[in-house]
Amino acid sequence: MITKKDVEYIAGLARIHLQDQEIEKLTGNLEDILGYIEKLEKLDVSQVEPTSHALPVQNVFRDDVVRPSLSQSDALKNAPQQHNGAFKVPQVIE
């Protein structure tokens, strides 16, 4: 049973701000999704290999060869704030 509190917690982890109506709507949505999952759980999959990927593709590698990186200014282009070549973010430890 998904509660309003669960939705607030998940929104907090994902750093999304939700309005009260949105929380209510999402509580119902998530409850529905869990309902589908419960249905799926009733299936017998004991003979089915677990799949982590939908494509029948394996072993896609890259050789260990250096390719040019972005310049510092390009890397920082989308940063809301920067300082001395670094991304400037709200203080995480005081």
Next chain:
Amino acid sequence: MTTQTEKKFETVIGLEVHLQFKTRTKIFCGCANEFGNQPNTQTCPICLGLPGTLPVFNRTALEYAIKVALALNAKVSSTIKFDRKNYYYPDLPKGYQISQFDKPIARDGFIMIPTASSEKRIGIHRAHLEEDAGKIIHDSDIKASLVDYNRTGTPLMEIVTEPDLRSPQEAYDYLTTLKLILKYLDVSDCDMEKGSLRCDANISVREVGETILRTKTELKNMNSFKAVKIALEFEEARHRAVYLAGETITQETRLWNEIKQMTVTMRSKEQAHDYRYFPEPDLVPFIVSTEQIDEIRQTLPEFPEAKLNRLKNQYGLNDYDANVLVQEKAIANFFEDCCKIYQEPKKICNWLTGAIAAEINSRNNDIVQLKISPQNLTALIAKVENGVVSNLVAKDILTMMIDSGQSADIIIAEKGLAQVSDDSALEKVIDEILAANPGVVAQIKEGKDSAKGFLVGQAMKKTQGKANPKKLGEMITRRLLNA
């Protein structure tokens, strides 16, 4: 109360080591994997986590991971899959770290560590591959945190032990043994100062005889093996004191404070972990065949323990000498190269662990970069053994050889450093010394034999160390007897 203090405690420790690989590029993109460059000069849309990009796995990172797994005597997983570890922190541009959750590349391994009496098996629970996070610089001046994403995406292997370690000293011994093995593998710089090797510790304390583990605390922020040991000692004492006071330990992460020399609670906000792992949809599975694993097994080096035993058996070295040589693979190899040219293992070992080690230290260099070859070193040692130069002068010659890259022969000839073996020249020197020190001569004649050393010293000085002191001593004795 007395029964309380008589309690016998047992410490249980498990360690997590993070090892950065020294591949040329990052694990999922072609950015250079280098330390110490200007911030944010080694990033691309992939390692910056920009939308629409896809990671592609570095073949060499997998090869290195399999090497580590084999070195840890672990089972290598035949299917490699990655998972997303979700957490929100500025050092992680994507908001998740690509890691391995339920199917680590290696599990159920072990290494042997030396103990006072013999050795002990330390189990490796698992080892998995992941990407490193960026570096956060805390700048109190501007009241903000600064992020450098150069490190983001560096291949990282996390090696987790079983809770098999029973003391801070054992933890320390495990770390030094593991580091040496990893250095022999040549997959990482293993440099704690540069962060290419990092270690967190889990510790709990229980009474002897208890079978289940009590509450553990996790220790972070130790920047050397010694700090790991001291932090564990602090925490071990803290747990015991808490239990003796009849209180309980809280499960938490604690940070080692190097300045205060104590562990302190990490704020609970930073501990709220709910990683919501799920399979990484951007990476397909990787299948490792037994043939591939065997191929990689063939490339493994001789490991420190095996090399130690072989050096002892093959060259008749004692445990101490062999152990010193084995600490640096390059030194051990250099030793063996020398032994092929000149069959005096003990003498070569003494030079390597003495004069050469001193030169390496003072120059902050290593044997490979030092301008000396096994040919040149053994030629120099032979000159000492043949009496061409004294041991003392040979050390100066060694310094000059390393400075110039020239052979001992050339330096001895150019600087006229060959030992004076011409008796008449030495007799002349002794004449002068005896004439200049009549008091000492008188003392020796009165039976004070130890005073002879002074005269030998004077004569050595006069010949600028080019005489053989033993020969000088004999000549002085002869002269005084005949006088």
